[in-house]
Amino acid sequence: MSVSAEALAKSRQTISSYEDYAEQYDAIVRHVPNPREQAALRRLVVIAGTGGQILEVGSGAGYDADFLEGLGVKVRRTDATKRFLELQAARGKHGELLDLLTDGLGGPYDAVLALAVLIHVPRDQTDQVLAKIAGSLRPGGAFLVSMRNGDGETSGEYHTVYWRRDDFAARIESAGLVLIRDDFNIGRNNEEWNTFLAVRPS
Template identity: 90%
Template sequence: MDVLSQALAKSRQTISAYEDYADRYDAIVRHVPNEREQASLKRLVAIAGTSGRILEVGSGAGYDADFLEGLGVKVRRTDATKRFLELQAARGKHGELLDLLTDDLGGPYDAVLALAVLIHVPRDQIDQVLAKIARSLRPGGAFLVSMRNGDGETSGNYHTVLWRRDDFVARLEAAGLVLLRDDFNIGRNSEEWNTFLAVRPS
């Protein structure tokens, strides 16, 4: 099996697990971003512009998109998990099926949002994915992404790749993006997270 096929197999396994877990995830996740998350999303909108168009990959149940739309921007909601899109549709929100590894992202967008999503991208595919995201941004467009902090990766139903802060910054820079700021926080189950805000140079 070649590298891409292996990556797709891991990705499909993760998506399948989320199909089964989506309803439970929706029940336990916060329906309104916390203050720290709201601050990050507001910084994204400040760059995108209040009439901006934002691509969200891995929208999940769609509550970050709800918050963004409340600030006036247009959000293209996407996810690779059909069940999440069904949950959003039940609330009257339209989302589209999108696979980061295989699909064209469209654009140009004023911003791209990927919170707790690229942790499922196999390490050997991250450069291609980040380059694809960078190409989908207009010059000056922003990218907000959160990644698990640490070394190695976990297998099982949810394939998760951990990145050290400096290593992931290097990947962002290799994709042609410029880091504006990053924040560290402790999430559920004492998981460490880094959130990065970067821009495509004008």
């Protein structure tokens, strides 16, 4: 399935907005994951295994990757926003430019991490992206993803797609993954989030 011109346009607008906002984002985002996030990342590492290779899509400022590396795994840091990669490079961290809609992911990985990233994937591209992620995992590999809870989508500077818990869980399972855990939480500005942990069957 190819990427539609409309989907690409929405994605490019979001990436452009992050290019302009990256430094402000870096200033407000937590530099150490909170206890709930740390617990989710630790669960991912248990499945990936010590020394495991994790692909992070949408690394942003790279602080989740810092935490993961501190647990003994290797992280391939990627983002579609050049400015985020420059901010990481300034801290001595190497990241690669990767567009989830158009680029191959490589692999096989022991785990894939996508926190607050797939919210920007247009709804009609979601199945394609999830299938790509599932295909990049080794058998038994894990996928950790967080999504905004709700209905519909918003356009503008940042194209954001909302998914109800059951609807996105069904999409994960349609991609051939097995959902093993999900959590609901309220984030900044009273935003509702669902976080899913799934595995590729062995």
